[in-house]
Amino acid sequence: xxxxxxxxxxxxxxxxxxxxxxxxxxxxxxxxxxxxxxxxxxxxxxxxxxxxxxxxxxxxxxxxxxxxxxxxxxxxxxxxxxxxxxxxxxxxxxxxxxxxxxxxxxxxxxxxxxxxxxxxxxxxxxxxxxxxxxxxxxxxxxxxxxxxxxxxxxxxxxxxxxxxxxxxxxxxxxxxxxxxxxxxxxxxxxxxxxxxxxxxxxxxxxxxxxxxxxxxxxxxxxxxxxxxxxxxxxxxxxxxxxxxxxx
Numbered sequence: 508x509x510x511x512x513x514x515x516x517x518x519x520x521x522x523x524x525x526x527x528x529x530x531x532x533x534x535x536x537x538x539x540x541x542x543x544x545x546x547x548x549x550x551x552x553x554x555x556x557x558x559x560x561x562x563x564x565x566x567x568x569x570x571x572x573x574x575x576x577x578x579x580x581x582x583x584x585x586x587x588x589x590x591x592x593x594x595x596x597x598x599x600x601x602x603x604x605x606x607x608x609x610x611x612x613x614x615x616x617x618x619x620x621x622x623x624x625x626x627x628x629x630x631x632x633x634x635x636x637x638x639x640x641x642x643x644x645x646x647x648x649x650x651x652x653x654x655x656x657x658x659x660x661x662x663x664x665x666x667x668x669x670x671x672x673x674x675x676x677x678x679x680x681x682x683x684x685x686x687x688x689x690x691x692x693x694x695x696x697x698x699x700x701x702x703x704x705x706x707x708x709x710x711x712x713x714x715x716x717x718x719x720x721x722x723x724x725x726x727x728x729x730x731x732x733x734x735x736x737x738x739x740x741x742x743x744x745x746x747x748x749x750x751x752x753x754x
Contacts, residue, residue: 534715
């Protein structure tokens with residue numbers, strides 16, 4: 508008989524369908540605004556405006572979530588701990604780049620970098636091929652999120668990596684990762700010199716990935732916290748940790 512056990516984070520119902528469709532609807536609206544009200548779109552995605560600060564905040568939440576995950580799992584699973592630590596380091600770098608490594612907050616100045624930077628700040632992704640590398644990084648994060656659940660089924664069959672299959676993004680986030688992956692992949696492959704509007708739409712892709720990453724990190728930290736709590740002694744006995752799924 509086939510097991511009816513759901514994978515961690517798996518839910519069903521109208522709420523999940525709505526959350527899956529939400530970014531699609533938002534992107535359609537934003538494309539329409541880009542085409543018919545470019546002034547408004549340019550204002551929204553301008554440097555240091557709302558979208559950018561929401562991005563930074565979401566990436567910071569993602570970094571914090573992965574840090575919590577690494578701390579909770581540090582004595583229980585090396586593979587999960589190392590993976591979480593890599594995620595934490597990645598998002599710290601992203602936040603640092605978005606904040607120009609403190610220039611916008613603390614007035615830090617590095618003239619040697621500012622002279623060759625396209626925006627005149629101390630971020631590295633606006634120097635030379637840095638912009639393309641940052642696009643590749645965005646694509647990598649989006650693809651990692653998009654492919655995580657199919658990969659989880661493969662990981663669950665390998666004893667040394669099976670614990671990772673307990674820490675996957677919620678299913679509704681697949682569309683959140685798919686849209687930025689599609690946009691960035693098409694831009695890199697087919698639009699080497701995009702127009703201003705096409706290029707600035709990367710801000711929407713970044714925001715979508717940032718929000719999806721933050722939701723994923725919070726979900727994974729909560730999963731680890733519940734598992735950690737279940738491992739605590741109860742009436743003299745210790746409950747078993749998360750076990751690989753069976754089918």
